[in-house]
Amino acid sequence: MNQKTVIIIFxxxxxxxxxNSINIYLKPFIENNSNLHTKESExxxxxxxxxxxxxxxxxxxxxxxxxxxTNVISSPGKGVNYVIGLLRTGNATMPAYHLRExxxxxxxxxxxxxxxxxxxxxxxxxxxxxxxxxxK
Amino acid sequence: xxNQVGKLFLLIALGMLILCxxxxxxxAFNYIFPGIWKNSLSFTKLRPLHVSSALFWILSGSIGxxxxxxGANNEKGASRRLxxxxxxxxxxxxxxxxxxxxxxxxGGREYWEFNPIFAFPIAFAWLLFLIQFIRMVKPIAQWxxxxxxxxxxxxxxFFTFIENYLWLFxxxxxxxxxxxxxxxxxxxxxxxxxxxxxxxxxxxxxERISGDTKPARSKKxxxxxxxxxxxxxxNWGHHIYTLPxxxxxxxxxxxxxxxxxxxxxxxxxxWRRSLKQIQKNYTFFSYxxxxxxxxxxxxxxxxxLLMSVPIxxxxxxxxxxxxxxxxxxxxxxxxMILFAVFVFFLDNSCYTIVGxxxxxxxxxxxxxxxxxxxxxxxxxxxxxKKGILQLxxxxxxxxxxxxxxxxxxxxxxxxxSLLMISMISIAVMIGFKYLNCKINKLGKLNENFIIVSxxxxxxxxx
Ligand code: HEM
Numbered sequence: 123m124n125q126k127t128v129i130i131i132f133x134x135x136x137x138x139x140x141x142n143s144i145n146i147y148l149k150p151f152i153e154n155n156s157n158l159h160t161k162e163s164e165x166x167x168x169x170x171x172x173x174x175x176x177x178x179x180x181x182x183x184x185x186x187x188x189x190x191x192t193n194v195i196s197s198p199g200k201g202v203n204y205v206i207g208l209l210r211t212g213n214a215t216m217p218a219y220h221l222r223e224x225x226x227x228x229x230x231x232x233x234x235x236x237x238x239x240x241x242x243x244x245x246x247x248x249x250x251x252x253x254x255x256x257x258k
Numbered sequence: 259x260x261n262q263v264g265k266l267f268l269l270i271a272l273g274m275l276i277l278c279x280x281x282x283x284x285x286a287f288n289y290i291f292p293g294i295w296k297n298s299l300s301f302t303k304l305r306p307l308h309v310s311s312a313l314f315w316i317l318s319g320s321i322g323x324x325x326x327x328x329g330a331n332n333e334k335g336a337s338r339r340l341x342x343x344x345x346x347x348x349x350x351x352x353x354x355x356x357x358x359x360x361x362x363x364x365g366g367r368e369y370w371e372f373n374p375i376f377a378f379p380i381a382f383a384w385l386l387f388l389i390q391f392i393r394m395v396k397p398i399a400q401w402x403x404x405x406x407x408x409x410x411x412x413x414x415x416f417f418t419f420i421e422n423y424l425w426l427f428x429x430x431x432x433x434x435x436x437x438x439x440x441x442x443x444x445x446x447x448x449x450x451x452x453x454x455x456x457x458x459x460x461x462x463x464x465e466r467i468s469g470d471t472k473p474a475r476s477k478k479x480x481x482x483x484x485x486x487x488x489x490x491x492x493n494w495g496h497h498i499y500t501l502p503x504x505x506x507x508x509x510x511x512x513x514x515x516x517x518x519x520x521x522x523x524x525x526x527x528x529w530r531r532s533l534k535q536i537q538k539n540y541t542f543f544s545y546x547x548x549x550x551x552x553x554x555x556x557x558x559x560x561x562x563l564l565m566s567v568p569i570x571x572x573x574x575x576x577x578x579x580x581x582x583x584x585x586x587x588x589x590x591x592x593x594m595i596l597f598a599v600f601v602f603f604l605d606n607s608c609y610t611i612v613g614x615x616x617x618x619x620x621x622x623x624x625x626x627x628x629x630x631x632x633x634x635x636x637x638x639x640x641x642x643k644k645g646i647l648q649l650x651x652x653x654x655x656x657x658x659x660x661x662x663x664x665x666x667x668x669x670x671x672x673x674x675s676l677l678m679i680s681m682i683s684i685a686v687m688i689g690f691k692y693l694n695c696k697i698n699k700l701g702k703l704n705e706n707f708i709i710v711s712x713x714x715x716x717x718x719x720x
Contacts, residue, residue, distance in 0.1 A: 123480040125400055131484060132406075139491040143421075146440060149504075150433040163432040166425075173302040173364045173371055181438065181501045182576025184368060185305055187288060189656040190576055215292040217300060236434055240502040244572045244649050247500065254512060255499060255568045 165232025168225045177216065181242045187215060192242035195234050202230055263341040264325030265692065268600065270349070271319035272689045275593070278311035279678040286674050289667040306371040307359050312588055313369065313452075314352055317415075319596040320455035321348075321387060324408055326603065327462060328394040336394045340386055347383035351376055367422065367441060374423060381419055388412050402465070402474035403483050407458030410487055414451035418444045439503045446494025452592070454486065460548060460595045463602050467545055485521065489514055496566040500575060508568070515566035522559050525552075543619060544605060547598035550627055554590025557634075558583065573649065579641030586634045593681070600688050604695065618687065622680045629677035636670045 169175065177188035184190075194200050206226065212218030221229065240257060247255040285304035287294050329336055354376035358364070363373040370377070391412055395405050422444045425431040430440065465474050473479055495511015525532075532552065539545040561583055565574050574580065601619075640663055647654055654662075 123475070123477050128401075128406060128480060132410075132487075135484070135487055135491060142492070143443070146436065146443065146507075147424075147430075149436050150429065159432070160428075163428060166431055166434070166437075167365070170367065170371075171365045173306070175368050176302050176305045176371070179576050181498070183438065183442065183497070183501075186576075186578055186581060187301060215288065215296075215301070217296055217302070239434055242500055242576075243652070244500070244575070244645075245652055247572055249569050253567045253569045254509065255572055257500075257502060 159231075161228050161231045162235040163232075165228035165230070165235075168221065168229040169232060172219060172221070172229075179242075180236055181240075190242055191233065191236075192240075193237050195237040202234070205230060205233065263345050264322050264329055266345060267318050267322030267325060267348075268603075269322075269689065269692060270352070271315050271322055271596070272600075272685045272692075274311045274315040274318055274352075275685050276682050278308055278315050279682055281308035281311060283671070283675055283678045284308075286667075286671040290664065290671055302364070303359050303362070306364075306369075307356070309369050310355055310359070310372070316452055316456065316588065316592050316596065318348070319600075320411070320452065320459065323459050323462075323596075323599050324391065324455075328391075336390055340390050340393075344383050344386040344390060347379045347386065351378075351380035351383060354379060367425065369445070370422060374426065377419070377423060381416070384412070384416050384419060388416055400475065402461075402471070403479040404458035404461040404465075404474055406480075407454045407461065407483060407486075410483075410490075411451045411454035411458065414447060414454070414490060418448040418451060422448070435501065435503050438501055439498060439507060442497040442501075443494050446497055447490050450486070450490025450493075454490065456592050456595050457486070459599050460551065463544060463548065463595075463599055466602065467539060467542055482521065482524070485517060489518060493518075493566075496571065499568045499571050512566065512568060515563070518559060518563060518566075522556075522563065525556055525559070542605070543616070543623075544598040544602035546623060547594045547601060550623075551591050551594035551598065554586060554594065558587045558591060561586070561638075573645035574641055575645075577641035577644040577648075578637045579645070582634050582637035582641060585637070586630075589630055589677075589681075590634070597684065597688075600692075604688065604691050615687065615691075619684070622684050622687075625680040626677065626684065629673050629680060632673045633670065633677055636666055636673065640666045640670065 174191075175184040177185045179185070179190040180192050182190060194205060195202060208216070209219045209221070209226065209229075246258050248258050250256050281304050284295075284299065285301060285308050288301045288304070325336075325341065329341075355372045358372035358376055364371045365373050366377070391409065395401065395409070398405065401409075421440065424440055425437055431437050461474050461479070465471055493511055493514040495507045495509070496515045497511075499508050499511075536545075536549055540549075561579075564570050565579065565583065643663060643666075644659060647659055
């Protein structure tokens with residue numbers, strides 16, 4: 123293939139890629155909806171610093187040794203106190219975490235706000251005509 | 259000197275592979291002995307150690323290959339100082355990363371969990387690599403497709419690696435959905451970019467084995483390259499079908515993923531010719547590894563196409579089917595192509611694969627393929643079982659589900675240990691030969707490369 127043609131196609135595709143990226147970056151700005159306030163967004167950092175994602179998923183994304191935690195706060199029989207209890211004691215697989223009170227509050231605030239964004243269980247989806255899915 | 263640096267990158271790659279395999283097995287023990295080494299070498303350390311070593315095996319191997327193949331192509335182009343600096347920053351990054359993991363300094367995102375401070379040397383090393391690469395390929399008039407693939411891989415890896423750290427800015431991390439969308443945009447495109455490096459290497463070895471320089475310059479090769487690039491850029495939406503992000507992101511991911519049926523059709527269309535090639539080249543060990551990679555491309559592509567249909571993805575998402583896919587592709591495709599090029603370098607420069615070495619390679623080759631297949635099937639069964647239970651028996655607790663699958667986890671871990679033994683043996687055998695292989699002999703390869711290049715009218719140095 124002619125080198126010039128290759129360069130042109132490469133540039134056109136890259137332009138589309140960059141435009142799509144910018145569109146995604148600007149979304150919170152355009153919709154003005156930072157859904158995590160400082161406390162919650164700090165909580166995300168606590169989540170990362172303690173590496174919860176090696177075992178847990180949010181929206182099915184993460185490691186697989188433990189369960190998905192997207193909706194653990196709103197699950198019947200679970201909730202904030204349950205999570206705090208588990209965090210402090212750990213279980214057979216999960217280590218006990220001795221977080222500072224502030225960090226613990228931030229982590230919980232983060233989990234509460236994630237829970238509010240939607241449902242992650244596959245049961246909450248219904249099929250659309252072309253194999254797509256939609257949250258019920 | 260450039261080749262000495264290339265050779266060092268190749269040796270680092272083999273070291274990373276050996277560590278990756280050991281950490282992978284240790285991590286897997288957590289599935290059959292919950293909480294093992296919880297207070298020392300915990301799963302929180304082992305999984306990142308395993309996955310990062312895997313990525314650095316693939317990346318270091320690709321860098322080393324590119325240095326060894328292009329390094330001598332243009333003696334003046336590649337700067338000696340730059341390549342040494344590149345190597346030093348790369349080693350600093352790797353050492354920093356391991357130090358961070360072993361001392362519990364986390365903070366990064368999945369696959370890059372180390373303290374973000376150590377991302378600096380890695381990013382800087384990569385930037386130096388980009389500059390060096392451009393210097394090396396600039397004098398080449400008509401680039402064959404593999405040079406385009408390498409350039410694409412290097413540019414997009416750099417872009418996605420930087421993008422991977424946007425969460426450091428509160429603007430990005432304060433919107434969970436956008437932040438997670440970007441995270442998976444990064445992961446998708448990053449995998450696509452190292453695949454460009456690896457598939458470029460496969461193209462290059464095929465050219466060298468067959469001595470035919472036309473395929474890497476054909477229209478079809480470029481069309482397939484653009485299809486790969488298009489997917490790298492836009493198919494990542496298939497990772498986040500359940501995330502409540504914009505509908506267009508998911509629909510675009512789905513639609514673009516489906517264009518890969520063209521790749522599958524192309525493989526099936528070429529089946530007969532591939533079989534003939536296999537018969538002709540089977541005695542070349544490096545070809546045999548390429549053949550294994552081809553079969554894994556076929557298997558993984560079918561799996562990926564099915565997983566990319568949202569309604570089927572609902573069953574596989576968040577399960578070990580994803581792990582099967584990740585390891586199936588990184589071992590079956592990426593590692594096999596890297597083995598192919600490592601063996602190719604040996605075979606063609608300083609050590610012909612004969613005698614007892616050949617016999618052992620043959621045994622280990624087949625052991626690896628068989629173990630990998632059982633390993634892959636087991637992970638898929640675990641994943642599909644979880645998918646079905648989640649959807650049809652949500653009353654079963656996570657604990658019971660995991661206990662119920664103990665036997666499968668045992669099969670996974672035990673075949674994993676065999677896989678580890680066979681792949682480490684291959685790595686050690688190749689590594690020792692490399693250590694004994696004179697550097698100027700590796701350089702000889704480059705002379706051959708130029709001979710082939712000069713035979714082709716379209717690939718002249720100006
Ligand atoms: C060259 C060889 C290997 C490569 C390139 C490789 C690569 C990977 C990758 C990319 C992942 C991330 C998967 C994901 O997040 O979806 C992973 C996870 C994993 N791998 Fe490997 N792997 C290799 C060999 C092994 C071996 C021999 C074992 C031993 C049984 C193993 C055990 C694991 C485990 C336990 C996980 C974590 C799964 C989880 O999240 O629970 N790997 N590997």
